[in-house]
Structures are given as structure tokens and as C-alpha cells.
Amino acid sequence: MKQITVISGKGGTGKTVITASFAALAKDKVMADCDVDASDLHLLLHPRIKETHQFKGGMKAILNEEKCTDCGKCIEVCRFDAIREKKEQGSKVKGAEGQGIVIIDSVACEGCQVCALVCPVEAIQMEENVSGEWYISETKYGPMVHAKLGIAEENSGKLVTEVRKNAKKIAGKNDLELILVDGPPGIGCPVIASITGVDLVVIVTEPTFSAISDLERVLSLTQHFKIQSTVLINKYDINLENTKKVEDFCRQEDIEMVGKLPFDNTFTQAMVEGKTIIEYGDSNLVKEIENLWQRISTRIRK
């Protein structure tokens, strides 16, 4: 079983549209959408949800105001500015629990439980927090595991790990040879959780200064974790000079490039119709994406 993750560093480079097209081309695979806080892959693959599971991402401190004596010990020990005195001016606490003088801001709470442990009257309880859902679905291109992180919730890295674990189970059970992962933007915890242990990371970039700067950081990340990576330049013709810079940079870093795609309105048009580019069908672009996928799948079999 092989695993490929498509990421981009910078958002909006065309990562998800390209992943969906690869999903239409790849054989015997399961898809995993690991961009759990703003997932879009389902808008092109239209999964029919077969199973829904709750995701419990961590703990939250809950105050029992009747027991609370307002001693302020919890405020002293909290390092996440999640506990405040209500009378404090200008501290409009959001998602506040209780009406006492001490307020716990559940959005800022990181669930460390130190407040609950130091409270002399046991007025703070730690409660498991349901912070999202994950799904096992069926698409016309095969099974898909995806998720939705609840609004203003944390622990997206753990949810990514849950999605990948279940995609792996499905691949094992059905004897599928590939897991195709759509990853999130950035370089933080959900990205790290999306790329650890995969066989190849495909980085989709574009020839803009911002994207190049992000590419350099995301490549340092894959190198830091010693994960094989390859680069795909989308919209290469909006700035040929920068495209050359990316190519030179990859050569210098000894990164084999998978290829490039031109700027093409088909990306938006196919998205508006909720189709992958392969289904939408523009013969030139389809052929180019087929070539890219051919190269990636040959490389992964090496």
C-alpha cells in the first residue's frame, strides 16, 4: 500500500482541484480529505456518507459556579488566558461558562487541567469535548474518508490522524493499493499529521513570490521529516521568470519536478459545475493532467 499527500504551503494554488483529478485517474484507491477545517474535496467528489462518527478531540474545563469561592487560584495558574474575573473591564468573554465571578473561556481553554487540579474546592471539572465528525463515504471513484472540525474547535492534527487511520483500514480491508490524501495549507500540526509516514508528498505551487516563499518552507518541512517530495507548478505561464526560479530552486535542492500546468479558466468552470477536470473535459488540460498522474504513479512504484 502506498500513500500520496498533496499539499501546497500557500492556499489557493489549485491543490484540491488537482487532487480530485488525480482521484478520477488513479486506480484501486481510497481518498482521504485531511484539510479538516476547510475541506473542499467533497464539493467535487460528491461523497454519499455511509458512516458518521463523533470526534472527541480533547478536554475542556467546566466551572461549577455554586462550588466556586472566587479564590482566583485557577486564574493564576492558567497560561492560556482562558480564565478571567468577570468584573474585568473590556474582557468580553466568548463562549463563557457560568455566571459567577470567575469565567472560563472555552474557546481559549487548551484542556491542560491544571486549573481543575489546583482548585481547592473541586469546582472545575474536565469534560470530554466533541470537536467534530468524521465520515466514511462512497464516491464514484471509490471510498473516501473525510471530516468536519466543529466551529472554533482545536486539535485538527488529531482529527487528521483519525481520518488517515481509517483510510488505511479501508485500504487494507479492500486490498487497495493507494491512499490519496488532500492536505491542508501551512506547515503546522495538521500538515505534519497529513504527511508523516507517506511515500510521496506532491507540493502544488504557483509562480508568485508568496507561493515560492511558502514552497521553500514546506519543502524544508518535508526534508525535516525525511519524506520524499515532488513539485508541481500550477498557472506556470502567469510569470515565466518566477517559474524558472522554482525550477532552478528544485534543481538546486535536488527535488524532481513532476511538471507544470498552464493558467486555465477550466479550473473555475469545472469547480462551478462541481466536476473534476477529467469529467469536465477539456482535451488539452485533461491530457496534461493524465501525464502528470502517469509520472507520479510511476515514481511511487519505484
Place this chain on the structure above:
Amino acid sequence: MIISIASGKGGTGKTTVATNLALFLSGEKSQNIQFLDCDVEEPNAHIFLKPQIEKSQPVSLLIPSVDRKKCTFCGECAKVCAYNAIVVLKKEVLTFPELCHGCGGCSLLCPEKAISENERKIGELEEGKTGSIRFVHGRLNIGEPMATPVIRAVKKTIRRDDITIIDVPPGTSCPVIEAINHSDFCLLVTEPTPFGLHDLKLAVELLKKLEIKHGVLINRAGIGDDKVKDYCEKEGVPIMAQIPYDREVSVLYSRGIPMWTSGEHYRKIFRKLWESIESKVCE
């Protein structure tokens, strides 16, 4: 006044709008502006604002250091730690710095006072100037999972009396909340496509939950469809401005040139945008 610029979906033009708004305000309104780039995983505003960095300092988390001589291997610290960042074996204590959130629980509650805390650098904070704009950004070190402490450090530099423009990272989870929280207004930059709309809805839900005033800027107007507009009208989310799609802007952007400089019609857009933001904040 704190104005944050966010988007849900990445690549919609958040940084473009944030930097241009800051340049507009310092140029035409001669206001005291500070610009905070809170996208510490992939900071890019400096590419457009080209600040002179005057000060740089590390951002650190406090992680435990166990004094083996005092430790009795009682296991209390491991019980306290909600992140499994400290494990006690028979004759050994192991710490996992990447998992540590720096809550201080282990050192506070160790019965033998055997745990002290050391700083572990996870990123960098840089401050400088671009013209009259005070510029601050953070940079998360490669391989570090937690962006929020770096964002927190960037936000600690806010001067309440100035106008603060915050460039927020994409998405809707913890780094976004840390960056947006306590703003007076949040401008959501989107594009008129199904992806843009889907992620905009998530962002609007988030802002409602945080009780922060918000409005939408439709970038690349003309591509895609009308569903973002329909949604905003139906939900009563104000559309603050629209920037028509122009390939020329993409080309300028690819070279790091602000849209601001490419014609009077763009200046007009930002002038109107600021008027609508000001009136919304005062509502």
C-alpha cells in the same frame, strides 16, 4: 481599532487586501497604522510591505526539565500532563517537547519540586517599519506543530491607540481563532466560487460564535457564479467591497507589487472599503 482580514479558504487575496488597506490608510489618511502578520506558518505580507526589520526576538515555550537527583519516579507529572508529553518509567523520566503545550502543570504539581522549566524556542518575532507603518510578524520554526503561541506573541505587541490590521492564516481552527479574537471587525475575503462559498460559510459561523462584527469582500468578482452574493444577501452579511477579476493584478501580485499602485480605480475601492468598515465598527 483592530481590523482582522481572514478568509477560510486560502489564496483568496487576504494578504493582498490586508497590505493594500494598510498602505492606503498610512498614505491617504496618515493614520498611525500597525500591521501584524499572524500567518506565522507561511508569512508573506513582508514580501509586499518590504519592512526594515529593527528588532528580532525568539518565541519560546516553557518545557519541563527533570532533576534526576530529586525525582522519586512517583509518576505524578505524567498523570497531570494532558498531552502525554511526559512519561515516567521505573528509573527514568522521558519528556516529549513537541507535545508540550507549556501549561506548567508538571512543575507546579511535582511533590518533590524536581521539575523546573526551560525555554524552548519554537519561532521568531520580528518588528520593524515600512514607511510610517509599524510592522510585526512571527515565523514558526520548521517542524514545530503549534502556531498559536507564536501568534499570541505577535498579538502581545498591539498598541491599543493605533489602527491595527491583522493578516489571519487560512482555515477556521485554533490559529485562526487566536489571530481573530478581540478584533473590532473582521473582513472576510472570498472569491465567487463553490470553494470560496463553502469556506466563507464556515468563517461566518466562526465569527458569529466569537461575536465579532464582520463583512465580506468579494475578490476576483466575475469568475465563477453569483452564489456568494446570494448567500450574503440571504444571511444579512454585508458585502463591503468587490474587486473585479483582472489578470494584470495576478501578474503584478506574482512579482510582489501591491495592487494599490496599479490605478486610481483600485484606490477608490480601498477608500470606499475603509468608509464602510469605519461605519460598521461604530454601529
